Amino acid sequence: MPHAPISDAALDQIFRQARTQNAWLDTPVSETLLRAIYELVALGPTTANSNPTRIVFVTTEEGRKRLAPHLSEGNRAKTMKAPATAIIGYDLKFYDKLPQLFPHNPGAREWFSGSEELAEKTAFRNSSLEGAYFIIAARALGLDTGPMSGFNNAGVDQEFFAGTSIKSNFICAIGHGDPAAVFPRSPRLSFEEACRIV
């Protein structure tokens, strides 16, 4: 059943007018909304339905204080004002869940469990995909986002994922942004610069 494009207003909201935020209004983000984002993210496609992403939502003053020392100078003050910041991580041992997530192929766990390199690459690629689904899902639900990779991954892992096989990928503030703090949009590569058809 072929679909028509979604509305221009929806395309504007998730892609065309959506902008990375640098300052946040006080409006809180409810747990209901955090759960609604995750429910959408989890439906996006991943390799062998591996769902390697693990998320810590930092929403309290105590949580923000634990995160602060690991942020780059340029990201610290604004992140302390965000109502919620998601630490998007990936489980290097995601394959232990494959009997649950990919039940029709009992051998799927062993595709990854025998190769640390393949497991790491699969986890990182797919948690990045899911991180992008996260950005789009948050925007689709009416939130703004501020994704960042400027932080000390080892410090965040020690603080939030100690004793696990989970590693941080990137972090993403969510809330309602202050439009006054948005930078002008930078240029993109043209189709001709980035693509070809063969």
Add this chain to the structure above:
Amino acid sequence: MPHAPISDAALDQIFRQARTQNAWLDTPVSETLLRAIYELVALGPTTANSNPTRIVFVTTEEGRKRLAPHLSEGNRAKTMKAPATAIIGYDLKFYDKLPQLFPHNPGAREWFSGSEELAEKTAFRNSSLEGAYFIIAARALGLDTGPMSGFNNAGVDQEFFAGTSIKSNFICAIGHGDPAAVFPRSPRLSFEEACRIV
């Protein structure tokens, strides 16, 4: 300006009812539509607006024949029937475009050009993000997708990216899927299994 959520029909189309396809109808995908997908993908956020993704759209019989020998057995026959298959790659030397893409900070190129490891990680993370934007953009424009990592990356790189600093990440068939060939949806991790709030 806070947004309402996009419509349920749009959420269904990009997340809830969208499914990975295993067989394709004959309906072609126009160059106009390939360009429209890229225009949306390019707007998604990437680290320092690095836009490292480079895409080859395979749309001709000749292109499919070049791709075929590098696909896994399970992906070959169906991909030969797809009207278009995008090879989503990343340029390891994406930083050479930063003076154009991140013009307000003339030092941005050097953040990455001095560390092969950081450049590789940044390119791979961000081309995976852009790969996810690709999946969502194609769905938003009314297409179905079939993302796959089951292929020989080195073979594809040699065939399509020889003599460049571009490497393949994953491939994604696009077109109009045959609903009869879609598998039942596999389970996902619950919020409690994948997330916590601190």
